[in-house]
Amino acid sequence: MSLREAVRVAVQALVANRLRSVLTTLGVLIGVMSVVLLVAIGQGARTEITGAIEGLGSNLLFVLPGDGDFGAGPARSRFVVDDVADIERELPAPDDRVAGYTVGAESLQADGERVNATVFAVTASYPRVLDRTVARGQTISESDVVTSRRTAVIGAATAEALFAGQDPIGRNLTIGGIRFRIAGVLERIGGSGSPFGPDQDRVVLVPVTTGQRLFGTDRLDAIFVRAASTASVEADRATVDRVLGQRLDEDEFSVISQDEIIGVVGDILQILTLVLGAIAGISLLVGGVGVSNIMLVSVSERTREIGLRKALGARTRDITTQFLLEATALTVIGGAIGLGLGVAGAHLVATFAPVPAVVTWWSVALALGTSLAVGLVFGVLPARRAGRLDPVEALRHD
Amino acid sequence: MSAVLLEADRVERVYRIGRDVEVRALTDVSFRVERGDYVAIVGTSGSGKSTLLNLLGALDRPTSGEVRYDGRDVRVMDDAELALLRNRRIGFVFQSFHLLPRLTALDNVILPLTYRPGSRGDRRRRAQAALTAVGLADRLGHRPSELSGGQQQRVAIARALVTEPALILADEPTGNLDTRTGEEIMALLEALHDEQGTALVVITHEAEIAARARVRIELRDGRMVGGGPA
Ligand SMILES: Nc1ncnc2c1ncn2[C@@H]1O[C@H](COP(=O)(O)OP(=O)(O)O)[C@@H](O)[C@H]1O
Ligand SMILES: [Mg+2]
Numbered sequence: 001m002s003l004r005e006a007v008r009v010a011v012q013a014l015v016a017n018r019l020r021s022v023l024t025t026l027g028v029l030i031g032v033m034s035v036v037l038l039v040a041i042g043q044g045a046r047t048e049i050t051g052a053i054e055g056l057g058s059n060l061l062f063v064l065p066g067d068g069d070f071g072a073g074p075a076r077s078r079f080v081v082d083d084v085a086d087i088e089r090e091l092p093a094p095d096d097r098v099a100g101y102t103v104g105a106e107s108l109q110a111d112g113e114r115v116n117a118t119v120f121a122v123t124a125s126y127p128r129v130l131d132r133t134v135a136r137g138q139t140i141s142e143s144d145v146v147t148s149r150r151t152a153v154i155g156a157a158t159a160e161a162l163f164a165g166q167d168p169i170g171r172n173l174t175i176g177g178i179r180f181r182i183a184g185v186l187e188r189i190g191g192s193g194s195p196f197g198p199d200q201d202r203v204v205l206v207p208v209t210t211g212q213r214l215f216g217t218d219r220l221d222a223i224f225v226r227a228a229s230t231a232s233v234e235a236d237r238a239t240v241d242r243v244l245g246q247r248l249d250e251d252e253f254s255v256i257s258q259d260e261i262i263g264v265v266g267d268i269l270q271i272l273t274l275v276l277g278a279i280a281g282i283s284l285l286v287g288g289v290g291v292s293n294i295m296l297v298s299v300s301e302r303t304r305e306i307g308l309r310k311a312l313g314a315r316t317r318d319i320t321t322q323f324l325l326e327a328t329a330l331t332v333i334g335g336a337i338g339l340g341l342g343v344a345g346a347h348l349v350a351t352f353a354p355v356p357a358v359v360t361w362w363s364v365a366l367a368l369g370t371s372l373a374v375g376l377v378f379g380v381l382p383a384r385r386a387g388r389l390d391p392v393e394a395l396r397h398d
Numbered sequence: 399m400s401a402v403l404l405e406a407d408r409v410e411r412v413y414r415i416g417r418d419v420e421v422r423a424l425t426d427v428s429f430r431v432e433r434g435d436y437v438a439i440v441g442t443s444g445s446g447k448s449t450l451l452n453l454l455g456a457l458d459r460p461t462s463g464e465v466r467y468d469g470r471d472v473r474v475m476d477d478a479e480l481a482l483l484r485n486r487r488i489g490f491v492f493q494s495f496h497l498l499p500r501l502t503a504l505d506n507v508i509l510p511l512t513y514r515p516g517s518r519g520d521r522r523r524r525a526q527a528a529l530t531a532v533g534l535a536d537r538l539g540h541r542p543s544e545l546s547g548g549q550q551q552r553v554a555i556a557r558a559l560v561t562e563p564a565l566i567l568a569d570e571p572t573g574n575l576d577t578r579t580g581e582e583i584m585a586l587l588e589a590l591h592d593e594q595g596t597a598l599v600v601i602t603h604e605a606e607i608a609a610r611a612r613v614r615i616e617l618r619d620g621r622m623v624g625g626g627p628a
Contacts, residue, residue: 005512016500308496311457312557313485313513316477391457395496 001318010325017298021330024294028334028374029341031284032367036342038280039363041349042273044356049269050262055189056130059230060258061237063087063223063244068254078252079220081208084123087243091236093228099129100220102212108204109174110162117158119175119204121211127153127186129226132200137169137184140207144183148209152180156188157201173204176214180206225255233257277363281370288331288374295327295382306386307394320387327379328372335371339364403564403597404431404454409463411449411620423449424460424620429613433564434595436588438602438611446620447601448569454599455488455567456480485513489558489596491568491587495550497542497557503529504538507557514561528556532586548579552586559590566590568600580604 014021066075084100101122108117124142144151159168168182189200227233240255346357411424423446439447452458453465456472465472497506507525532552572580591598608614616623
């Protein structure tokens with residue numbers, strides 16, 4: 001039997017059992033759809049997070065409490081505001097290259113509106129180091145910090161939420177029950193923000209000294225150092241190590257470059273993506289078992305047909321091919337529809353959810369390849385059983 | 399080319415049921431079918447008629463002895479050779495028709511042609527001609543469930559003759575039909591045999607039919623009794 005004829009026969013048989021074919025296909029369909037969708041979400045998260053880290057500005061060094069072993073959990077910070085100036089002084093060409101901050105979640109109130117926001121208590125250098133500029137008004141100044149002034153710079157989204165189009169500059173804002181004066185509004189960064197960190201358009205910046213009093217601490221959560229160029233990253237890292245090492249123990253702080261963070265975070269998210277894909281792959285496997293199961297039922301139901309075909313001149317190979325084609329037709333059709341739904345789902349997620357989703361070519365190739373392979377692998381057993389049937393026995397079957 | 403189409407030579411068929419139980423369905427059966435021959439196989443139920451016909455049709459292999467087509471033993475043929483033999487030389491007609499219910503009469507007749515090379519259009523034409531020859535030119539698109547028993551058996555005969563086989567093997571082709579329809583079916587098979595020179599081996603209970611055959615083989619408990627030219 002020619003392959004074309006065999007495909008015709010397979011499709012005919014599937015159409016004859018429409019409902020069953022659709023239901024069997026569903027397993028593979030859902031499997032492929034979840035592989036494509038979950039991998040897309042995993043990849044999207046990776047792109048988003050590494051992008052967010054890169055978006056902090058280039059050539060950044062992160063000075064974090066603890067010995068840099070993320071697995072050990074958050075360490076207690078021993079950084080103080082003076083460390084920022086100490087480091088800055090030792091760097092070549094000091095030019096607002098070091099910033100420190102401590103962070104807290106507070107409720108804001110202004111104009112009768114009430115929102116929650118992440119409040120960053122920052123040194124005056126913070127906006128420059130992190131590439132934030134004010135769209136209107138003024139940023140936090142050195143004198144604000146020195147005098148612990150109750151002044152605040154707010155994100156564009158927060159400004160909108162609280163003042164709805166009115167000019168917030170000079171207005172009052174209550175943070176955690178204490179009144180601040182709004183000095184400036186930050187330039188909008190845009191995007192939906194990342195679910196993995198605060199939305200940068202919703203933050204509130206206050207002078208570090210004022211904020212420390214508000215949060216009841218004299219520490220900084222972390223320090224950022226902006227290297228002059230990619231080439232000077234390592235030299236600056238050594239400087240930071242030397243300066244902080246005079247005051248702190250080796251395991252009380254660590255200096256990590258932006259590339260290192262992107263590398264580590266990227267690796268973690270890549271593993272997450274693979275784990276998600278593997279979990280979805282299990283459902284694909286279950287779909288494959290379903291196909292195998294239904295094909296066995298089909299072989300048993302069509303025993304007489306198989307016997308007849310053999311009597312009319314079908315070789316074992318013709319019968320095997322026919323059932324293998326039926327199985328792969330089921331899985332490939334399911335796979336193709338699942339792929340379409342997975343891609344559509346990824347777009348839907350990207351549009352409506354804070355989690356972005358990126359469909360990668362390899363997940364598409366994997367999904368289609370796997371559904372074909374599932375059809376072949378799980379079709380082989382029923383197909384071989386069909387091919388081996390003895391024609392006399394098969395014709396007597398009822 | 400010799401006149402001998404097929405030879406059964408001391409054929410024996412033993413069915414094994416379970417570990418120790420054996421059923422001896424055929425013992426020492428030998429005869430020849432010549433080209434254009436007409437052979438009737440008779441015997442009581444369980445006497446081994448169907449077993450013998452399956453062996454002749456290369457659907458089954460003898461436990462010992464040989465079934466030879468053109469001098470070649472069926473037992474040494476591999477799967478592909480057997481398939482080719484069934485497709486090229488033999489046409490089967492069964493008591494229970496064995497039509498595929500989801501296919502139309504035309505597609506049922508096309509079925510054996512799909513196992514040989516050829517275009518779809520050519521297959522359709524040949525199947526149409528075969529159905530016309532059995533008097534069903536106006537039933538091409540009907541499914542088996544829309545046909546009477548006699549019509550279904552006619553479709554089955556069309557399916558057997560569409561490949562222009564040297565031999566038609568019919569296992570009680572009238573067994574599921576009333577007497578009148580059965581006679582019509584037999585007349586059709588005999589006409590085919592007469593006009594196209596197709597050899598005909600038919601299992602039957604009808605003494606009349608057996609009387610018309612050139613050779614009458616009677617089985618009793620798997621052994622031939624009497625036999626030879628009628
Ligand atoms: N597949 C089989 N397994 C076991 N015994 C069988 C099988 N086929 C036929 N037989 C036995 O072989 C004998 C001959 O059967 P069969 O050829 O069908 O007889 P007939 O067609 O003359 O009625 C019977 O006793 C039957 O029970
Ligand atoms: Mg019988």
